[in-house]
Amino acid sequence: MKVDILASGSGGNVIAVRSSGNTILVDVGIAKTKIEQRLLEVGIKPNEIDAILITHAHSDHVKGLPLANKYHIPVFASEGEWKSIKGVNEELRHIIDGNLLVSGFDVTTFNVHHDAFEPIGYAIVDKVGDKVSVCLDTGKVDSEMIEAMKYSEFFIIESNHDPVMLEHSNYPNATKARILSDIGHLSNAQTAEALTKLVKGVGEKIYLTHLSSTNNMSELAKLTTIRALAKKGNKVNEDYEIEVF
Template structure:
């Protein structure tokens, strides 16, 4: 299995998952032309995409959906999120159920906590059993989410903000409250604590994504997770790998 983070952050999110000649995208949150360019940069032809999975319908996750119409790519999203998704040709619309075979991948969706109609996270398993779990916009991580993501080789997690930076920012109090709520975004600490329940120290690859450009620092996000995992006896670059996007 190969995973490429093509875009990450409030400006847009795109993840490509490849295995055995099959490719699916999780979210398409930047312009169609930019997605095409970034796919080609990592050796993926845009007309080879088998499916698009949408976590939720906020613009930084769906802006590039014209890609689906151009290349006739099926789009999977929860029934609730289709209330907000516009412009996808009707024959390409698919309702995501809890577990289904999509292309050559076994895809399990799980509920997350965000201010959208029915946002989802995904665990994706290829034909040889490799697994990637995607947990983006959510205000908290519960036991059912942890269970769905167990035994993954790849963890793609939101590590949105450092709480102290957010609290001292010039954001309006209403925005701060939204981000810090159970339907907002994960802090570095929340992400690290969730990963501490998932990482087994068998060489997992952790990708920290969706960082706030105003209320976080890549090195701070990385060090928070490393510090928490070290308490479980895991050493970075020996027991697991970590990258920040």
């Protein structure tokens, strides 16, 4: 399995997952032309995409959906999120709920906590048993989410903000409250705590994503997780790898 983070953050999110000659995208939150360019940069032809999985319908996750119509790519999202997704040809629209076999990948959904109709995360297993878990916008991580993400080789999870930086930002109070709520975004500490329940120290790869450009710093997010895992005896670059996007 190969994972490429093509875009991450409030400006847009795109993840490519490849295995055994098949390729799927999770979210397409930047312009179609930019997705095409970034796919080519990592050696993927846009007409080779087998499916697009959508976590939720906010614009930074669906902006590039015209890609689906251009290349006739099936799009999968929860029934609730289809209420907000427009412009996808009817024959390409698929409701996903629970388990699905798509292009050689065994895909399982899990509910997340965000201010959308029916946001979900994905646990994706390829033909040889490698697993990637994708947990983007969510205000908290519950036990069912942890259970769904267990035993992954790759963890793609948001580490959105530092609460102190957020509190001192010039964001409106209503925006601050939304981000900090249970249907907002994960703080660095929340992400680190979740990863202590998931990482076993067997060479997993952690990708911290969706960092706020205003209320976070890459090194702060990274060190928060490293320190939390160190308390469990897991050493970075020995027991696991970590990368920030």
